[in-house]
Amino acid sequence: MNTTQIRTMTRDFILKEFLPGERPENLTDSTELISGGILDSLATLKLVTYLEKSCGIEIAPDELVPENLNSIGHIADFVQSKQAST
Amino acid sequence: MTSATLHGYLEQSARRSPGTCAAVEASSGRQITYGEIDRLSSRVGDHLRRIGVRPADRVGICLPKSIASLAVLFGILKVGAAYVPVDSLAPPARNAFIFNDCGVRAIFVEASRAENLRYELARLAAEPRLLPLDWSDASSPLATYLARVEPEGGLTVEDESARPGPDSLAYVLYTSGSTGQPKGVMLTHRNGSSYVDWCSEILAPDESDRFSSHAPFHFDLSILDIFVPLKHGATVFLIGEELGKNPTRMASVIAERRLTIWYSTPSVLTLLVEHGSLDARDDHALRFILFAGEVFPVKHLRRLKAVVPRARYLNLYGPTETNVCTYYEIPQTIAEDRSAPFPIGRACSHVKARVIDANGRDVPRGQEGQLAISGAPVMLGYWNMPERTSAAFHVNSSGRWYRTGDVVIEDGDGVYTFRGRRDRMVKRRGYRIELGEIETALYRHPAISEVAAIARSEEAGVSIKVFYASRDGHALSLIDLKRFCAHNLPAYMAPDWFSHQQLLPKTSTDKIDYQHLMRME
Incomplete structure (x- = not known):
């Protein structure tokens, strides 16, 4: 899976699950997800579960940090690095 | 100068200055002098006596805000009965519930609404006498009505021994309880007049003042609007339901009628600054802007102050059960970065206030607790609800304390800050x-x-x-x-x-x- 694909599926998931009714163009690759109040702890866990299933990776609890998950850009980079290391 | 009864204020002013304008309908421009409204309300009282209304009875008012409804209200008080005002635009079933609940003997009702109300009352097996006032064909529906019914004659002797006194029931205001069933707050002449006299102390009104009357009569804000101007021989501008929702026209009334004292909820003031052309006029005569009923968002208050900078602003606080019991004067300048609402302020001079815990014990200063109020303006109780009434009070050796249900903090100066409704605090x-x-x-x-x-x-x-x-x-x-x-x-x-x-x-x-x-x- 390339970065673009990961970005697209992550964006679609967040829009559908956590931002119903939001215009897709408002959610950019750099929109702050955790510090911006879009993902609370429960939502973050939902997103992680989704990424694990659909990307075939395992995310350790200590990896659930804003540096990895605070934007769609961060997430795509993080997921790709996980895929590369497995 | 005070009065043992609320209608006494009108009678005193009518004796002092019968030719002065007492009330103006802001929409129609129709007006009435003190002498005229005193006589008109006495005729209402005579008519009520003739149809069998006695002291301590209740009489309903289901009328649009008008000179007629004002005269009716005083007529009811003059008989020694209590007035029960409802929102004439509310569903007739709700109004019928209220009138049936407190067993009114008669109801003044706008003629066009009489049939629906009669139907709903009949469903409750209630048969109060309906007194219909017809707005469609007369400029003065009350005078027309009285002229029609007075020749019918009947018994008009006044029972001297049953004259209303300070502890007689004066009005019953129904508030929507959290359970959904409206409950009737019973208030006496003394409850009302202690508050009116406090207003005199704070506002120092005189006969040149021009008061707004924005709140409908079934809302406790109206007690100030009705009785304070009439006590002082001032003029009250009656703002009816339609005008009251039109910010542009309200702004014109304030400017053109040179109103000096405005009182409404913050929502209405917000409407005025946000959508009225209040800011297009810089010739306001307003010397007091009073607000109550809910928290005023600071950003709207700041804009209002910028538009009307010369007025004094008072945040009045109090539930229907006590009417206003604390007040706070907004400072001249509001800090740019302030967003916290202003305090509800100090206890008024006619009440005592305490902050108590769930067991009625005093809470130390600086800690949250429930505000409790005792003194002259505190209601008799809820109509026909002895259990609800006793649950609302905490009684101890220092008095009978009404629990407001509002959580406050008292700072060192006796100034209270509102923290929230007990029932608006949730745990998550x-x-x-x-x-x-x-x-x-x-x-x-x-x-x-x-x-x-x-x-x-x-x-x-x-x-x-x-x-x-x-x-x-x-x-x-x-x-x-x-x-x-x-x-x-x-x-x-x-x-x-x-x-x-x-x-x-x-x-x-x-x-x-x-x-x-x-x-x-």
Whole structure:
């Protein structure tokens, strides 16, 4: 899976699950997800579960940090690095 | 100068200055002098006696705000009966419930609404006498009505031994209880006059003052509007239901009629600054702007102060059960970065206030507790609800204390700050959340003009839903709203849902209608 694909599926998931009714163009690759109040702890866990299933990776609890998950850009980079290391 | 009865204020002013204008209908421009309204209300009283109304009876008022309804109100008081005002635009079934609940002997009703009301009363097997006033063909519906019924004659002897005194019931105001069933708050002449006399002390009105009467008569704000101007020989401008919802026309009335004292809810004042052309006029005569009934968002108050800088602003606080019991004067300048609402202030001179815990013990200063009030303006009780009445009071050796249900903190100077309604505090994920705090934070958002937060208990726990209206009428980006909350509220207070509305629903008393919001999905 390339970065673009990961970005697209992550964006679609967040829009559908956590931002119903939001215009897709408002959610950019750099929109702050955790510090911006879009993902609370429960939502973050939902997103992680989704990424694990659909990307075939395992995310350790200590990896659930804003540096990895605070934007769609961060997430795509993080997921790709996980895929590369497995 | 005080009076043992509320109608005594009118009678005294009528003796002093019979030719002075007492009241003006702001829409029609129709007016009436003190001498005329005193005589007109006496004729109402005579008619009520003739049809069998006796002291301590209740008489309903289901009329539009007008000179007629004002004269009717005083006529009822003059017989020694209590007036029971309702919202004439409310569903007839609700009004019938109220009139039946407190067993009114007669009801003054707008003729066009009489049939529906009669039908609903009949369903409850209630048969009070309906006294219909017809607005369609007469400029003075009350005088026309009296001229028609007076020749019928009948017994008019006044029972001297049953003259109303300070402890007679004067009015019953129905408030919508949290349970959904309206409850009747019983107030005596002394309850009302102690408050009116306090207003005299604070406002120092004279005959040159021109008061607004914006609140409908079934709302406790109206007690100031009705009795304070008439006590002082001033003039009251009656703002009816239609005009009261039209900010542009209200702004014209304020300027052209040179009103000196305005009293309404913050929602109405917000409407005036946001949508009225109040700012286009710099010739206001306003010397006092009074507001009560809900928290005034600071950003709207700041704009209002910029538009009308010379007036003094008083935040009045009090439930219907006590009417105003604390007050706070807003300082001349409001700090640019202030968004916290102003305190509700000090206890008025005619009441005593305490902050108590659930067991009625005093809470130390600086700690949250429930505000309790005792003194002359505190209600007799709820009509026909002895259990609810005794539950509302904490009685000890220092008196009978009405528990307001409002949580406050007292600072060192005896100034109280409102923290929230006991019933608007919810617990979510172990945190206690005051819904008003979420509203205060969101009012800081520049694009938001109105906001209301409600909590719902759901399977997964308590969820918080925010309804808002925006300046430009468009929904805001959810990402923007969530980011704003993340920067202005602790995470545990972040709302779960946002719902955009063109305007938030209002009650007939011009407050945000939370019960309506609770029913919305």
